[in-house]
Amino acid sequence: MSISIKCENVLKKYGENIVIPDLNLEIKNGEFFTLLGPSGCGKTTLLRMIAGFNSIEGGTISFNDKVINEMAPGKRNIGMVFQNYAVFPHLTVKENVAFGLQNRKVPKDEITKRVDEMIKLVKIEEYKDRLPENLSGGQQQRVALARAIVINPDVLLMDEPLSNLDAKLRIEMRNVIKEIQNEIGITTVYVTHDQEEAMAVSDRIAVMKLGIIQQIGTPQEVYQRPANIFVASFIGGTNVLSCNAITKDGKNHVSFSHAYEEDMENLKVNINSDKIPVKVSVRPEEFIIVESGEGIEATVTSSIFLGINTHYFAELETGEKVEIIQESTVEKIMSPGTKIGLKVKKHKINVFDSEGEINYTKGDAHEV
Template sequence: MKSPKKVYLENLNKTFITTGNDKVVAVNNINLKIKPGEFATMLGPSGCGKTTTLRMIAGFEMPTQGKVYIGEENVATKTPDKRDTAMVFQNYALFPHMNVFNNIAYGLKIQKRPKSEIKERVQRILKMMKMEDFSERVPGQMSGGQQQRVSLARALVMEPGVLLFDEPLSNLDAKLRIHMRDEIRKIQQNVGITSIYVTHDQEEAMAMSDKVIIMNAGVIEQEGTPQEIYQRPVNEFVANFIGRANIIDGEIEGISGKDAIVNIHGISYRTKAYKNFQTGQKIRAVIRPEGVIVGKQDFIVKVEKSVFMGQNQEYGVDFFGANLEISENNPTGKTIYRAGEQMGIGFEERALHIL
């Protein structure tokens, strides 16, 4: 395999003109750097611009303005075949009349590679994918997961500098999706290839990525590691889009070093301040359901929902007129509160993040 390449998007913009001659800005002046060998996932709701961005990197869409660097080269005006990329598609895009070997070899044949080289590279990829026994099968004789593996092998055999994924697992059932996401991540790490992955599945993004890029309405809301995105969202959109979030009101009671003292309905909590706050400033904070401590007596709340989920007990409680979600891990042997009962709760200080 060749050395992985960096990807750098500079002031990238894409505007579509509708049939009614209206302008729709799909991607709005974004800037993004992806390191060589990094697995980056673009995540966001439908229509946020993630797929359009991926297609501009691949060359299937031309930018209205801006630059697309793959390595040191600006490829913004080049066709897909002139870019050092390969795409793994949602619908596999395999040739139904060709066997696995010929599907994987197709791109190399188009490049007019020597037969001996084609055979060696295809066999090497088949071995890597643990699919040596499938080389003579046609797509119709394989499961969805097997077909997706062939689609990935066909992309990898081209030895691209950058590998692109367009929601590749969305056609698979839940159990197979989990298996395939682990397989893709393991192969990507073994090969060390720069990968850009598009999905609307939050768990997929969290499980696979070095970097998660949250998009909304054509702009990047936040980028960072899965931990940063989950634990330190920059705004309510990100907090609500990644996992479950309780947004609560509070006030800055004081500043102590790099920490802020937050007053929430009369109870003080000390947490890390990631911005400059002023004493007396009204704030909103996010606390994840698992960051609420059941049994603490900071607040006495009424249980409105109590659901046993095996490894967790899920609660919904009335918190000063708003619904607060709680997820208590490993409820075995613990007091289980029922709907209508009173329950004491508090917040884990370091899990409280000021927006």
């Protein structure tokens, strides 16, 4: 049975050091929810509070509206998967998977049935009699995943489970994890600092910074309409330009240079001033390369050809440096020193206040 999880005014501190000041969060029944952020942002601390491994200095954490602050970890019916696998080296695959069921005094016939079902689900049947030393990292992580969910937990907690795997295995295992979570429908809380991983597996993402949630949303929402510059820069990376918002003929415009501006009918605020400074987030794929003399003047400084896309790095006339991603074509790749113009896909970009804390942009990020 899956559950919903609610955190209300949660406080975590070590002595006088406040790690999580006042956190509110609700995770839906059966949801794959990811806590994402840089090292030290409090994501693992929060996960361990949900698990019962860390104390709670204030507020409440509830499973299905039942407060669990004082409940022992063993009573919370959780499954845990760690980054170091934590499989028992002296036990075979099937013995590892059976361990939690044996501790719960499940009948032997039932253990055999559930272990067989689980190792089949995670696709490690052929390794069931092997010891962990004879398994790859990905195979060991499948064992850890099977052991965590064979006990039918109410919630699955995963702390950086793929960080010890190489790039190819990470992609393979994140697909395995998402497929299994979809199949069994278990509420999952996943911790990672890898934004691509978070985007690939999550129903919703909470982006954290210094113990504070900056934004909660679907991968698409967080990527396309980030709440602030921190989120925009952490999710996918972006170019942040210093521009001006202006009013012309009663309409909002953003001025990118003395020769290039775009009307922005999708701003939440009316610019009741001749000019106010703003920060504009332009993701690399949101630039349009045009002829020199149009748009923002720029000079190509280098390029990287990656098959389907070419990444260009350029310096703007303002001295700002930007990255541009363009779909590769049969045309020759531009060499360093090439003068170009840049325009933007105005319905995709995000306009923030001068501090980068408030997103002035509204609506879906689609081209009209």
